[in-house]
Amino acid sequence: MRYFTIPLLFICSSLFSQELSVEQANHLASLPLKCLQQEYPNKLQQLLANSTEIAPPQQLHPSFYGCFDWHSSVHGHWSLVYLLNRFPNLSHREAIINKLQTNLSQKNIQLEIDYLSKPHEKSFERTYGWAWLLQLQMELASSQDPYAKDLAQNLQPLSDLIVNRYMEFLPKLLYSVRAGTHTNTAFGLSLAWDYAVFTNNQPFQNCLRENALRLFLKDENCPFNWEPSGTDFLSPCMEEIGIMQRVLPSADFLKWLTTFAPLLFDSKFTWEVAKVSDRTDGHLVHLDGLNFSRSWNLFHLIHQYPKPFSHLVPLAKYHLNYSLPSVVDGNYEGEHWLASFALKAFEESNPSKKMP
Numbered sequence: 511m512r513y514f515t516i517p518l519l520f521i522c523s524s525l526f527s528q529e530l531s532v533e534q535a536n537h538l539a540s541l542p543l544k545c546l547q548q549e550y551p552n553k554l555q556q557l558l559a560n561s562t563e564i565a566p567p568q569q570l571h572p573s574f575y576g577c578f579d580w581h582s583s584v585h586g587h588w589s590l591v592y593l594l595n596r597f598p599n600l601s602h603r604e605a606i607i608n609k610l611q612t613n614l615s616q617k618n619i620q621l622e623i624d625y626l627s628k629p630h631e632k633s634f635e636r637t638y639g640w641a642w643l644l645q646l647q648m649e650l651a652s653s654q655d656p657y658a659k660d661l662a663q664n665l666q667p668l669s670d671l672i673v674n675r676y677m678e679f680l681p682k683l684l685y686s687v688r689a690g691t692h693t694n695t696a697f698g699l700s701l702a703w704d705y706a707v708f709t710n711n712q713p714f715q716n717c718l719r720e721n722a723l724r725l726f727l728k729d730e731n732c733p734f735n736w737e738p739s740g741t742d743f744l745s746p747c748m749e750e751i752g753i754m755q756r757v758l759p760s761a762d763f764l765k766w767l768t769t770f771a772p773l774l775f776d777s778k779f780t781w782e783v784a785k786v787s788d789r790t791d792g793h794l795v796h797l798d799g800l801n802f803s804r805s806w807n808l809f810h811l812i813h814q815y816p817k818p819f820s821h822l823v824p825l826a827k828y829h830l831n832y833s834l835p836s837v838v839d840g841n842y843e844g845e846h847w848l849a850s851f852a853l854k855a856f857e858e859s860n861p862s863k864k865m866p
Contacts, residue, residue, distance in 0.1 A: 529860065530596075530853075530856045530860075532597060532599070532600075535593050535596070535597045535600060536597075536600060536601045537837075538589065538593065538837065538849040538852060538853060539589070539590060539593045539600055539601070539602070539606065539849075540601075540602075541586075541589075541837070541845045541846070541848075541849040542577060542586030542587070542589045542590055542846075542849055542850070543590065543602060543605070543606055543609070544845075545576050545577040545578070545583075545586065545842070545845075545846045546576045546577060546583070546586055546587070546590070546609050546613065547575075547576050547609060547612075547613070548576045548577065549566065549567050549568050549575055549576065550567075551578060551842070552567045552575070552578060552579065553578055553579045554567060554570070554579075555579065555580065555634060555635065556570065557630050557631060557634075559628070559630050570625060571583075571621075571622060571625065572613070572617075572618040572621050572622070573613045573614055573615075573618040573619055573621075573622050574587070574613070574622065576613075577846040577847070578842070578846045578847070580634075580635055580639055581635055581638050581639035581642055581692070582846050582847040582850075584639055584642045584643050584646055585642040585645070585646070585847065585850040586846070586847070586849075586850065587610065587613065587614070587646050588642060588645050588646040588649055588850060589849050589850045589853055590606050590609075590610065591610065591646065591649045591650055591653065591658060592649050592853055592857075593853070594606060594607070594653070594655070594658075595649065595652060595653050595655075595658075607657050610657070610661060611657060611660075611661065614661045614664050614665060615664060616664045619664050619665055619667065619668050620667075622668055623667060623668050623671060626668070626671060626675075627671070632675070636675070636679065636693075636698075637676070637679075637693070637695070637697075637698030637699075637702070638692035638693065638694070638697070638698060639692075640672045640675060640676065640698060640702070641697065641698045641700075641701035641702055642701065642850075643665075643668065643669060643672050644669055644672060644673070644701060644702055644704075644705035645701050645704070645705065646665065647662065647665050647666065647669040647705065648704065648705050648708050648709075650662035650665060651708070652708075669705075673702075673705075673706075673711070673714055676702055676714070676717065676718070677713070677714065677717045680717060680718070680721040681717075681721065683695065683721070683725070685725070686725040686726065688746045688750070689739075689742075689744075689746065690737070690738065690739050690741075690742025690743065690744045690745065690746050690796075690800060691741065691742065691743060691744065691796070694744045694746065694749055695725060696722075696726070696746070696749040696750040696752060696753045697744050697749045697752075697753075697803075699718055699721070699722050699753045700749065700752045700753045700756060702714075702718055703715070703718050703719075703722075703753065703756045703757065704756075706718055718757065719757040722753050722754065722756075722757045723757065723758075726750055726753065726754055727754075727766065729750065729770055730769050730770060731769070731770070731772070732746070732747040732750065732770055732771055733747075734747055734771070734773055734781065737784075737800070738784040738797055738800050740793075740794075741793040741794065741796045741797070742784070742796060742797065742799075742800045743796035743797070743798075743799030743800050743803065743851070744799070744800065744803045745800055745803045745804045745807060747771065748803060748804050748807035748808065749803065749807060750770070751767065751770070751771060751807055751811060752807045752810060754766060754767075754770075755810065755811060755814065760814075760815075764815070764818070774811075774819065774822065775818060775819075777821045779821075779822070779825070780825065781804070781825060781829075783801050783828065783829055783832045783833070784797035784798075784800045784801055785797065786798055786836070789836060789841055789843065789844055790841060790843055791843065792843040795836075795841075795843050795844040795848075798833040798836045798837075798844060798848055798851075799833075799847070799848065799851045801829040801830070801832055801833040802829070802830065802833060802848075802851040802852060802854065802855040803851070804826075804829045805826050805827075805829040805830040805855040805858070805859070806854050806855045806857070806858035806859075807858070808822050808825060808826035808829070809826045809855070809858040809859045810858045812826060813858075813861050826859070827859075830852075830855045830856075830859065833848075833852075834852060836848065837849055837852050
């Protein structure tokens with residue numbers, strides 16, 4: 511395994527926000543670009559109704575068959591659109607657009623819809639893959655490039671299906687999932703909320719807010735010292751803070767946070783990064799993602815409430831910078847998804863770079 515470290519990824523701690531350079535952007539783009547149409551290895555999250563449903567990944571998911579699994583393919587597409595939107599001179603721009611156009615054709619998206627519409631696949635990628643799909647829709651719709659407008663139109667019916675899935679499922683979810691992996695309820699709600707606000711979908715916002723408050727409002731004293739679990743790539747404590755920050759008015763949120771996470775108000779609060787013992791292990795390498803998850807939620811909190819939380823800036827940067835060198839070229843266990851997590855952390859560290 512080769513480690514390809516980019517020295518420029520280490521940003522001076524005197525700066526408040528993290529800037530992504532063109533060189534870094536090109537490197538991060540190279541990772542999903544390489545796997546976007548790589549069919550194998552592949553992990554199918556498939557429930558077989560009968561033997562007729564056995565088929566190769568590309569036939570089952572003609573849009574999202576690459577990058578090892580469906581959700582990683584989705585946020586690999588998101589990463590590339592995200593970078594194209596912010597770096598007009600990104601290397602291999604035309605090759606990236608060509609792959610996006612091939613994968614996200616109207617025909618391919620319809621086949622994805624057909625798959626998710628099977629009665630026995632209603633829980634497919636719930637809610638992690640759902641959330642990233644809405645992020646991809648939002649990023650395409652934010653772009654001024656003609657290619658992206660066309661692809662946003664192609665993708666919209668699948669996104670509409672996902673919104674309906676959320677609104678059907680959430681009232682049935684009697685208890686939140688606080689795992690640090692794909693099923694984490696708070697993460698799925700946060701990304702969906704951002705999409706609901708972007709599209710000004712008030713019924714969807716109401717559904718997300720009502721269920722978030724029902725599931726999380728009474729939570730107290732999140733056990734920060736319980737993190738990490740062995741294969742976390744999301745921070746249960748910070749992801750819950752992320753969704754409550756979105757749905758609660760400022761005064762109510764800060765009051766809730768004093769009960770849920772009083773440690774964050776302490777100027778001496780520290781939190782050790784998660785460490786990976788073997789980055790060739792597809793589960794253990796999740797812990798690099800956990801560092802990014804903590805970082806993007808800390809930055810999100812700091813930027814909205816700088817007065818009570820500016821002391822957390824070094825901690826947010828520490829987590830981001832610790833795992834950045836692990837976004838490497840040559841290790842498929844991490845490279846097929848970690849670029850997306852790094853970009854998410856960069857985005858929250860510098861809100862001025864977000865699309866309108």
